[in-house]
Amino acid sequence: MAAERDQILETIQRYVDLVGKGTADEILALYAEGATVEDPVGTDVRTTRESIREFYASIEPLEQESRLVSARVAAGEAAFQFELVTRVGDQTYTLAPIDVMTFDEDGRITTMRAFWSDADMEIS
Amino acid sequence: MAAERDQILETIQRYVDLVGKGTADEILALYAEGATVEDPVGTDVRTTRESIREFYASIEPLEQESRLVSARVAAGEAAFQFELVTRVGDQTYTLAPIDVMTFDEDGRITTMRAFWSDADMEIS
Numbered sequence: 001m002a003a004e005r006d007q008i009l010e011t012i013q014r015y016v017d018l019v020g021k022g023t024a025d026e027i028l029a030l031y032a033e034g035a036t037v038e039d040p041v042g043t044d045v046r047t048t049r050e051s052i053r054e055f056y057a058s059i060e061p062l063e064q065e066s067r068l069v070s071a072r073v074a075a076g077e078a079a080f081q082f083e084l085v086t087r088v089g090d091q092t093y094t095l096a097p098i099d100v101m102t103f104d105e106d107g108r109i110t111t112m113r114a115f116w117s118d119a120d121m122e123i124s
Numbered sequence: 125m126a127a128e129r130d131q132i133l134e135t136i137q138r139y140v141d142l143v144g145k146g147t148a149d150e151i152l153a154l155y156a157e158g159a160t161v162e163d164p165v166g167t168d169v170r171t172t173r174e175s176i177r178e179f180y181a182s183i184e185p186l187e188q189e190s191r192l193v194s195a196r197v198a199a200g201e202a203a204f205q206f207e208l209v210t211r212v213g214d215q216t217y218t219l220a221p222i223d224v225m226t227f228d229e230d231g232r233i234t235t236m237r238a239f240w241s242d243a244d245m246e247i248s
Contacts, residue, residue, distance in 0.1 A: 005241070005243065040198045040199070041198035041199050041201050042198050042199020042200070042201075043199075069194075070193075070205060070220070070222070072205075072220075072221060072222045072239035072240050072241070072244060073239070073241060073243075074164045074165035074166050074238075074239045074240060074241050075164070075165050075166020075167075076166070077165050077166070077239065078239065079203060079222035079224060079239040080222070081194060081196075081205060081222070096194070096196075097196060098194070098196045098203035098204070098205070098222060100203060100224055100239075114198075115196035115197070115198045115201065115202065115203040115224075116196050116198060117129070117196070117197060117198050119129065119197075120196060
């Protein structure tokens with residue numbers, strides 16, 4: 001059975017919040033066992049919890065702010081855009097990927113694919 | 125070989141423009157042979173040109189305006205949000221789906237999946 005729309009929207013909001021301010025372990029807890037992550041689309045798909053944890057651990061120490069821009073849910077799947085602002089010294093890097101996720105019946109993420117490329121990165 | 129980013133962005137812009145103001149045949153010309161359409165996600169996948177044409181023919185007579193909100197391209201695939209405003213009598217229906225598309229090497233659409241639900245429709 002597909003997860004409820006509200007449950008999925010809650011997971012998405014929590015995901016976006018945690019990518020900005022959370023720990024790798026907190027983000028990992030949103031993923032179901034056996035989940036996969038492809039970020040960005042076209043790179044190797046991460047299929048183990050270790051490799052997914054490693055991915056989020058790499059951004060954990062960064063000074064970041066995140067906000068959900070728009071989310072669309074359909075039949076237990078979702079696509080959403082969020083903005084991630086990273087400050088490194090005097091520079092600000094702004095990226096707004098569109099992520100596509102599927103979910104299990106408990107609203108945990110089973111697959112994540114992030115659409116973005118270097119061309120979408122704004123530096124100021 | 126994946127289509128170029130610029131070519132994909134051009135197809136997406138043309139698709140959004142045509143969904144607003146074009147004919148079913150003009151939209152169909154953007155699709156590769158053998159393309160599939162799932163709109164919204166969770167409904168039956170349209171796998172023939174006749175069924176895809178029928179889908180766009182159903183919105184062709186409507187008074188609509190469309191605009192691309194945001195597009196992200198990665199490795200020959202894309203996700204984008206667009207807004208579609210439909211006027212029926214005194215009422216205005218606004219829907220902003222997030223579509224996910226794959227493309228062939230010539231930038232023609234090979235698959236389209238549209239993320240939206242009735243809950244996203246704004247009526248004014």
